[in-house]
Amino acid sequence: MRDRLATAAGLTLRRWEDTDADAVLAAFAPAEMARQSGRRLRDRADAMMWLADRRQDWDAGTGYCWAVVDQRAVVVGSVAVSAVDRRHDTGWVSYWTVESARGRGVAAVAAGALSAWAFGELGLFRLELGHRINNPASCRVAERAGFRVEGVERAKLRYGDTRYDVELHARLATDPYPPLGPP
Numbered sequence: 001m002r003d004r005l006a007t008a009a010g011l012t013l014r015r016w017e018d019t020d021a022d023a024v025l026a027a028f029a030p031a032e033m034a035r036q037s038g039r040r041l042r043d044r045a046d047a048m049m050w051l052a053d054r055r056q057d058w059d060a061g062t063g064y065c066w067a068v069v070d071q072r073a074v075v076v077g078s079v080a081v082s083a084v085d086r087r088h089d090t091g092w093v094s095y096w097t098v099e100s101a102r103g104r105g106v107a108a109v110a111a112g113a114l115s116a117w118a119f120g121e122l123g124l125f126r127l128e129l130g131h132r133i134n135n136p137a138s139c140r141v142a143e144r145a146g147f148r149v150e151g152v153e154r155a156k157l158r159y160g161d162t163r164y165d166v167e168l169h170a171r172l173a174t175d176p177y178p179p180l181g182p183p
Contacts, residue, residue, distance in 0.1 A: 001121065002117075002121065003015040005066070005113055005114075005117055007109050007110070007112075007113045008109075009105065009109040010070070010071050011068055011069065011070060011071075011076070011106065011109055011110060011113075012068075012069050012073075013066035013067070013068055013069075013079060013110060013113055013114065013117075014066060014067055014069060015055075015058065015066065015067070016051050016054050016055070016065060016066075016067045016078075017051075017067070018048065018051060020051065020067055020075055021044050021047040021048050021051060022044070022047070023067075023074075023075035023098075024041065024047040024050055024051065024075075025041055025043070025044060025046070025047040026098070027075070027077075027078075027096065027098050028041040028047075028050075029041075030099065033096065035159045035160075036096075036159070037050070054080075057082065061084065061086075062082065062083070062084050063080060063081065063082035063083070063084060064080060064081050064082075064084075064118075064122070065078060065079075065080035065082070066078065066079050066080065066110070066114065068097070068106060068107075068110045070101075075098070076097055076098055076100070076101035076106055077095065077096055077097035077098060077101055077106050077107060077110060078094075078095065078096050078097075079093070079094070079095040079107070079110040079111055079113075079114045080093070080094050080095070080114070081093050081114060081118045081122070081124070081127065082094065084122070084124070088125075088126070089123060089124045089125040089126065090124060090125065090126045090127070090128065091118055091122070091124050091126075091127050091128075092127075092128055092129065093111060093114065093115070093118075093127050093128065093129040093147075094129065095107045095110060095111050095114075095129075095141065102137070103137075105144070107138075107141040107145075108140075108141045108144035108145045111129075111141060111142070111145035111147075112144075112145045112146065112177075112178065115127055115145060115146065115171055119173040124173070125172060125173045125174075126170060126171075126172055126173075127147070127170065127171045127172075128168060128169065128170045129142055129147055129168075129169050129170075130153065130156070130166040130167060130168045130169065131166065131167055131169075132157060132164040132165070132166060132167075133152065133164070133165045133166065133167050134164065139167060139169075142169040143169075143178075144178060145171070145178060146171050146175055146176075146177060146178035147169035147170060147171045148169060148170060148171065148175070149167060149168070149169055150168045150169060150170050151167075151168050152165050152166065152167050152168070153165065153166045153167075153168055
């Protein structure tokens, strides 16, 4: 199984490495990102555990998380397909970018490349993703990557004491490539 994917936009998706611990720690430092990480990332040891979890999922075949790096080999984000279900050939897509990469199309290109890989190499048929309805930027990423809106899941996510509705998107292997083109 490949551990590196190049995109037409000059980005590369590659497996996370231990040398990325500082980049992970910096990415999750802003409060908005820290809230979504699923665990607190306070120091290098926490970042190393986050990386170890990504490796464990990959090795188990249940999730494939990629570092997104620019032409200078700097980590600018992450894209993943997790909750891989071989019975139904489905997976759950997620993505994030560092602040300096936001608004540049990085996440959409990475999600598009991940989708092509998941449909091709993994043989999945359906990919899903969701975002809080108060996150229009994530919605634009999903749509640019070819994910169609399917509905709203009420009060699905909880951060602290606040619950958020989530808009569900999906992309099928048979869907046409989005306007941004094949990865």
